[in-house]
Amino acid sequence: MIGRTNTKFLAIILICLITAVFTVGCNKSKYSVKHPKVQIEMEDGGKMILELYPEYAPETVDNFITLAEEGFYDGLTFHRIIKGFMIQGGDPNGDGTGGSGKTIKGEFANNGFTKNKLSHTRGVISMARKSNDPNSATSQFFIMHGDAPYLDGDYAAFGKLIEGYDVLDKIANTPVDPNPSNPTELSVPKEEVRIKTVTVLEK
Known part of the structure; x- marks a missing residue:
């Protein structure tokens, strides 16, 4: 017994x-797929599809998906464009000074987040932030037009373009003027490059 x-x-x-x-x-993971997918549709009809990597930057992915689902990015612009480097958007002010009002932790190696191994190569999406504050990212993001490995470990890369490299190239080739806050940098588009909508395709 x-x-x-x-x-x-x-x-x-x-x-x-x-x-x-x-x-x-x-x-x-809170997602039903390993790599959620989002689509950035431009006003001119161009579309870029990215897959996101929560295994590298979970809070960053969550933040981006939440903002997309709330319609935060709809109608915003790519306000900073540097051919061969990156295109930057996600600012409601349209000049690099704005954000969503909520900051997130910088998920990159030099901020104690060592599991983010994603390199800043062509097509990778990453979060913009204040240079003096690693935890200041809100809504602004940039998509790499060229490779910039010197950004690795200092910025939270969290996904990569899987479709629409022609759209990326078209945006990167937009004529630009000097940046008022940094006149030596040619990055302000002469004409608006506007996002129509950002849609979560899979999560």
């Missing part, structure tokens, strides 16, 4: 452990 009781007890413990492990495994 004692032997049977012990066997039942051990079986119950084993079932509980298996259930716990399964539950923990399932809670690693």
Whole structure:
């Protein structure tokens, strides 16, 4: 009788452990797909599709998806364009000074977040922030037009373009004027480059 009781007890413990492990495994990501996908549609009809990597920057991905679903990015512009480097958008003020009002932790190596191994290569999307505050990112993002490995470890890269490189190139080739806050930088588009909508395709 004692032997049977012990066997039942051990079986119950084993079932509980298996259930716990399964539950923990399932809670690693809140998304039903490994890499959520978003689409940036421009007013001229151009479309860019990106896949996002919560395994590298979970809070950053959550923030971007939330803003997209709220319609925050709809109608905003790419206000800073540097051919061969990157295109930057997501500012409601349209000049690099605005944001969503909510800051997020900078998920990159030099801010103690070592699991973000995503490099700033062509097509990668990353969060803009104040240069003197690693935890100041809100809504502004940039998409790499060229490779910039010197940004690795200092900015939170969180996804990559999988479709629409022709649209990226078109935007990057927009004629630009000097930036009023940094006249040596040619980055202010002569004509508005406006986002129609940002849509979450899969999550």
